Amino acid sequence: MSRFLAAATDAAHFPAPSLPEVAFLGRSNVGKSSVINTLIGDKIARTSSTPGRTRSINFFEVRWPGKPRPEVIFADLPGYGYAKLSREISQEWPKFIEPYLNDRPTLALCMALVDVNVPPQDSDRQLLDFLNASGRDFLLIATKSDRLSNNQLRNALKGLEQAYPTAPVIPFSAKTGAGRDEVWNKIRQSAAKLPATEFQS
Ligand SMILES: Nc1nc2c(ncn2[C@@H]2O[C@H](COP(=O)(O)OP(=O)(O)OP(=O)(O)O)[C@@H](O)[C@H]2O)c(=O)[nH]1
Ligand SMILES: [Mg+2]
Incomplete structure (x- = not known):
C-alpha cells in the first residue's frame, strides 16, 4: 500500500533521495491534497475546506497495486497566495520550498495546480515563471473541473492556455476522477526519464 513517509519544514528533514518524485504546487485550497488522494485512490493526504491546511512538505511513498515495491514519491507542498497566510508562507519559500524545487535530485515532475473556476492570478504566474526558469518538467493541472459545464470548461481551458502558453494543461x-489516467501517464513518462537507480539501493 501507499504510505505517509515524512513531513518536513526544513531541508534537513527531507527523506534521503531515492525514488522519482512528483511535487504538487499551487495556491491554498486549489486541491493539491485532493489530487494526491485521487491519484492514489486512498485518503492519505489531509484535505480541508479551510485554506492553509498543509504547512509542511509531506512525502508519500506510492506503490501501484500488485507491485512489490513503491515506485514513486509524491510531495504535497504548502499552498501560497491566501491573504491571511501569504506572508508566513512567503517566508517559508526561501527556507525550504525553493531549496526543495531547486536542488532535489530525484524531482522528476512538478504539478502546478490552478483552480479552473478562478481567473489566472499573479501568484500562479510567479509559480509558472519559476518553473519555466527551473528547467524542471512540469504540467498545469486545472482542478475542480466538475464545477463547470462542458462549454464553460472549454472556455476556461482556452483562457489557461493563453495565459500560460508554455505549460501543457490537463483538466x-x-x-x-476526470484527468486521472492522463496525469498518471505523464508521471510514468517523467519518472522513466530520471537517471535509473542512481539513488536507489
Ligand atoms: N468540487 C470539487 N471540490 C474539490 C476538488 N478538489 C478539491 N476540492 C475541495 O477543495 C477544498 C480544498 O482541497 P485541498 O485538497 O485540501 O486543497 P489544498 O490545495 O491541499 O489546500 P492547502 O493544503 O490548504 O493548501 C476541499 O474542500 C476539497 O473538498 C474537486 O476536484 N472538485
Ligand atoms: Mg493540502
Missing part, C-alpha cells in the same frame, strides 16, 4: 476533478 482534473478529484470528485469525478
